[in-house]
Amino acid sequence: MSDLLAEQYRTLSRYNSWMNAKIYERAASLGDEERRRDLGAFFRSVHGTLNHLLLADRIWMGRFTGRPEEFASKDATGEVIPFQSLAQELYADFDQLRAERAATDAQIEEYCATLDAAALAAPLRYRMTSGVANDHPLWWALTHFFNHQTHHRGQASALLTRLGADVGVTDFIAFLRS
Secondary structure, rough: OOOOHHHHHHHHHHHHHHHHHHHHOOOHOOOOOHHHHOOOOOEEEEHHHHHHHHHHHHHHHHHHOOOOHHHHHHHHOOOOOOOOOOOOOOOHHHHHHHHHHHHHHHHHHHHHHHHOHHHHHEEEEEEEOOOOOEEEEEEHHEEEEEEEHHHHHHHHHHHHHHHHOOOOOOHHHHHOOO
């Protein structure tokens, strides 16, 4: 395991932040009704897809760090929002969802900045939301984590395009050149 792989995850974390900022900027150009419109996607709408991504990222960050309480979603009073499903709405208010996304992206970048070859090769032991136990190298889960983000951001991008809010260039190489 090389430190080049650790650098790749640091770069992917920055790409993740860049893309999420682009997605949220375009989503903000729409009204709430448009963002919530059921367009037949897996999580129905732009808002539903963005909520899912934030929820999943926080679950994974809790697993990666061993501190799930630090990444638990909280309501306006600071109370933990209990996990119900991967489709649950964490934040109905788009501005709050956007702020929470930006804060989580910063945490992802901070975490990835700590990674080295030894950490990536170390075993990650956790339970899926279904309760199934897993044990594999951290790098497997990190690769899944970033791939999952790209998958659902692609869905969000397609939904935004359908609503007339094209995100523009999403290519990783374009990010590297920017």
